[in-house]
Amino acid sequence: MSDSIVFSPVTARPAPHRTQGISAWARTNLFSDWPNSIATVLLLMIFAWYLPQLIDWAVLKAVVRPDVDACQAAAHAGACWGVVSEKYRTILFGRYPYAEQWRPLAAVLLMLSLVGVSAVPRMWRWYLLPLWLAGMVLFVALMGGSVAGLTPVQTNLWGGLPLTVLLSLGGMTMAFPLAILLAMGRRSTLPVLRTLSSLYVELIRGVPLISVLFMASFMLPLFLPQGVKLDVLIRVLVGIGLFSAAYMAEIVRGGLQAVPQAQTEAAQSLGLGYWKTHGLVLLPQALQAVLPSLVNSFIGNFKDCSLVTIVSLYELTGALSLALGGDVVWRPFFLEGYLFVALIYWSFCFGMSRYSMRLERRLSRSQART
Amino acid sequence: MSIIEFDKVNKWFGQQHVLRDIDLQVEAGEQVVICGPSGSGKSTLIRLVNRLEAHEEGRLVVDGITIDDNAKSIEAVRRKVGMVFQQFNLFPHLSVLENLTLAPVWVNGTAQKDAEAQAMQQLERVHIAEQAHKYPLQLSGGQQQRVAIARALCLSPRIMLFDEPTSALDPEMIKEVLDVMAELATQGITMLCVTHEMGFARSVANRVIFMDDGQIIEEAPPTDFFDNPQSARLQEFLSRIL
Helix, strand or coil, X not given: CCCCCCCCCCCCCCCCHHHCCHHHHHHHHCCCCHHHHHHHHHHHXXXXXXXXXXXXXXXXXXXXXXXXXXXXXXXXXXXXXHHHHHHHHHHHHCCCCHHHCHHHHHHHHHHHHHHHHHCCHXXXXXXXXXXXXXXXXHHHHHHHCCCCCCCCCCHHHCEEHHHHHHHHHHHHHHHHHHHHHHHHHHCCCCHHHHHHHHHHHHHXXXXXXXXXXXXXXXXXXXXXXXXXXXXXXXXXXXXXXXXHHHHHHHHHHHHHHHCCHHHHHHHHHCCCCHHHHHHHHHHHHHHHHCHHHHHHHHHHHHHHHHHHHHHCCEEHHHHHHHHHHCCCCCHHHHHHHHHHHHHHHHHHHHHHHHHHHHHHHHHHHHHCCC | CCCEEEEEEEEEECCEEEEEEEEEEECCCCXXXXXXXXXXXXXXXXXXXXXXXXXXXXXXXXXXXXXXXXXXXXXXXXXHEEEECCCCCCCCCCCHXXXXXXXXXXXXXXXXXXXXXXXXXXXXXXXXXXXXXXXXXXXXXXXXXXHHHHHHHCCCCCEEEEECCCCCCCHHHHHHHHHHHHHHHHCCCEEEEECCCHHHHHHHCCEEEEEECCEEEEEECHHHHHHCCCCHHHHHHHHHHC
């Protein structure tokens, strides 16, 4: 037999230094093997070929002044940002009366600051709700006028960014609670409730948003009782809310499905009823689990709002076609206009994405095993 | 009158008859341990007491409340009965303190401050007050189970149900949980405990019940139960586990 092993202590020592530094990073990430190295070199070549052209077009040869002749002289070899300088008011505010456009600007800033305030976890108190209600009322008052000496502006003239913000925020605020109720309905033990919720989700998910918008704007009025008139904006808003609720409901249901049954039992054994079990125990865990999908769906909704153009509401993209479509002189430079609108969309979506990542980190504090 | 009374209680899972004509009385302040092979219906039996499972036949009265479909009486019973689970089932998104104050605040309407003071008392009772602000997943299994016991105690229950409270624990953590349970027993709370810890049953229980095939085969004080088992099935069971 062999001798018994004699224990000799090993002191901890630092890791080899090869894992740090730029060259080490490049070696593991850019040149780890042959295919990786080829891809890196190819991509670098594409960048080297394309980037100067892009800078040339977007910056060096670009025309920033709202000067049609200069833009035409540049003949698309340089970007014509002049179209943005010339038309930005129409792009941002649509057909809203020119002299009154400080009102939609104020309304948008109001909504964005409300969103900003609500994003801070320290502000998650009961008074957020009345704050939002007051904000909504103020928004409508600013946009619609006929109070405090503001000239009335019909909703069909509302457009551009304020409309996009209103439709997406309003749609989400409506859709989210409805989605939670639908998700709970689909998991209910009551057969009627379960069937109705499933029916709703399957029906709404089965049709395109465009047809829902058409229904809301052209068919709904036919079913309303005589004398009742709902503003087209409200009908479209309700349509968007009902539509996205069906999608979000499935996300929320997935989250609820992921919470172990034992959590329900623990809550029940403490005497919590159905609503409190959901509100205090199941939903906080479920929503945390599906936060990335929810944000995904929010971002999708934000951009889907551009479909309302088909029922003659001119939000951001609609307002752009409005601004350029009727103007033969500036129409050739629609690409620059679209890039401008894309930048606005992108900054909103990027903001949402970054915020959701921060929120995820914050919420996952309870999962850390330290 | 007994604090828990089973009278010819029956329960089925589908076609499977999992509890058969259960008759059982538990007196206030009694500590009862239920043991038996897995699948014998022990857990189902104690889950009937706070209506996590519903019985289909027979009568079950807990502290004067007849258990049936009535939501009001289910709510009332759950306020009197605390439960501790095998997998602890703490709420992972809430801190230890929040786990304990949840039910007092939202079920009994206790003021937040009072609930917190009371929660700290219960945490001290299970010797874990210093962990109040951690999250459940940051604690060891034994610590989590003691928090779960404290959480159940926060509603000042008259009855505590334990469903295999040490089965998911590492050996070195079993003792700290059993010690806390033994302390509770000396304080006179009624306990119904499903466990395989025969040492605990012998030293703490007033009565031990042996179940098999959904029936109560034998019940006796621990000394008789372990030293002088009557039925052949219990003798066989004991010979396998001791």
